[in-house]
Amino acid sequence: MRKIQRLLAACLCIIISMSAMAQDQTITGIIRDAADNSPLPGVSIRIKGSRIGTTTGLTGNFSIKASKGQILVFSFLGYRPVEVTVGDNSSINLNLIETADKQQLSEVVVTAMDIKRNAREVGYSVQKVSGQEIQETQRENFVNSLQGRIAGITVTPTNGIAGASSSIVIRGFNSLALSNEPLFVVDGIIMDNQTINEDNASNLGLASNRTNRDGDYTNRIADINPNDIESITVLKGPEATALYGSQASSGAIIITTKKATAGKKFGIAYDNSFRFSEITRLPSVTDNFVGGNNGIAANSFTYFGPKNTNPNRAEIYKNIN
Numbered sequence: 001m002r003k004i005q006r007l008l009a010a011c012l013c014i015i016i017s018m019s020a021m022a023q024d025q026t027i028t029g030i031i032r033d034a035a036d037n038s039p040l041p042g043v044s045i046r047i048k049g050s051r052i053g054t055t056t057g058l059t060g061n062f063s064i065k066a067s068k069g070q071i072l073v074f075s076f077l078g079y080r081p082v083e084v085t086v087g088d089n090s091s092i093n094l095n096l097i098e099t100a101d102k103q104q105l106s107e108v109v110v111t112a113m114d115i116k117r118n119a120r121e122v123g124y125s126v127q128k129v130s131g132q133e134i135q136e137t138q139r140e141n142f143v144n145s146l147q148g149r150i151a152g153i154t155v156t157p158t159n160g161i162a163g164a165s166s167s168i169v170i171r172g173f174n175s176l177a178l179s180n181e182p183l184f185v186v187d188g189i190i191m192d193n194q195t196i197n198e199d200n201a202s203n204l205g206l207a208s209n210r211t212n213r214d215g216d217y218t219n220r221i222a223d224i225n226p227n228d229i230e231s232i233t234v235l236k237g238p239e240a241t242a243l244y245g246s247q248a249s250s251g252a253i254i255i256t257t258k259k260a261t262a263g264k265k266f267g268i269a270y271d272n273s274f275r276f277s278e279i280t281r282l283p284s285v286t287d288n289f290v291g292g293n294n295g296i297a298a299n300s301f302t303y304f305g306p307k308n309t310n311p312n313r314a315e316i317y318k319n320i321n
Helices: 002-023 131-137 142-146 239-244
Strands: 024-033 044-047 053-055 061-067 071-075 082-085 094-096 108-110 116-118 126-130 153-157 166-170 183-186 189-191 229-235 252-257
Touching: 044 061, 053 061, 082 094, 126 131, 131 142, 131 229, 142 153, 142 166, 142 229, 183 239, 239 252
Parallel strands: 024 094, 183 252
Antiparallel strands: 024 061, 044 053, 044 071, 071 082, 108 116, 126 229, 153 166, 183 189, 229 252
């Protein structure tokens, strides 16, 4: 008796599945561009409310199984989506219409002389970072905010205190004698990122110069307020040389600042942050000897002079407290 019940149940399942399959029909068709009637490959076709879908081929043709009454959604980047209800007709041919804001879908980058171009039209490596991302990092030097956001960039800060300088290199070092820093351009104007030479204020030098090693002089590009930056475009490699000359042989960083927005009469942006630092450890020093060499006292920074007999030894190193 149980065998007969199982056999009847199996037959019933087969009949139900066959009836369900009979309801599905194969829908075919071709999707074209309404402007020039050219086929559109890669158009997404899916059944609304389900995960079943397909895409058009190189000739714009597609094939999908759907039941009568189901809704097919046709969508493609830059075109208006179309919904079609499946009926008795097994063929659906559509012409998709471009959206009005299609040109705004592509990323726009700034190149030489503040010229804006489509990122896909540029024949060299270029990346863009929005000013909002830079502002959210809240770094002491906005150059540090580029670390990890631009491929191939190495940012080396001297330390973490306010006013500390940072060195930035794109795609490694290109020269042993010249500067490997990229060229900074703000709103089409070339900015000097070098450090004032300690020996002569009228000359410019690098922070690695012998006379500048005892003091950290902030790189000049750090004077830019991160809240004033609209976007940063990084041009990599020697291609930037063709745009800005030999100064950009190590790349170029193009900074576009915020400007007035058309149709917007008044706006206020406020940003603030506080930071406190406290010295938790002091270096261990010896005060057994005074300045000098070979036991002879001298006014020098080498403490190899005679033995220190000053009862108040702590006064010698009072400057570290």
